[in-house]
Amino acid sequence: MVRYDRYVYDHDIITAILDICGVVHIGFQDKLCPYVIPMNYGYAATEDKLLIFVHSAQKGYKLKLIEKNPLVCLSFSAWSNFPDRPCA
Numbered sequence: 001m002v003r004y005d006r007y008v009y010d011h012d013i014i015t016a017i018l019d020i021c022g023v024v025h026i027g028f029q030d031k032l033c034p035y036v037i038p039m040n041y042g043y044a045a046t047e048d049k050l051l052i053f054v055h056s057a058q059k060g061y062k063l064k065l066i067e068k069n070p071l072v073c074l075s076f077s078a079w080s081n082f083p084d085r086p087c088a
Helices: 011-020 061-068
Strands: 021-028 033-040 042-045 050-053 073-078
Touching: 011 042, 021 061, 033 061
Parallel strands: none
Antiparallel strands: 021 033, 021 073, 042 050
16 A cells, blocks of 8 residues: 655655664665665755765675666665663
8 A cells, every 4th residue: 555645755854864864775686686785875965856875895796786787776774772772
């Protein structure tokens, strides 16, 4: 079921979400299987564009996958609970 009422379009809310999330999981297509890598990220946002920056070496497996298929999936997450630092 698609919940269109829960979509976020507001620029300020989107950047607030990105500010509290510390990790982006990037999903690549690796033949018939997904290949997902958690990474730290930075971003630049204007009213009409959102750029996500991640650090990468000049060569490697994920760059080979991007060359084969540049379409990727991004999922952002924020850690909110650690055993030694529980949430308030």
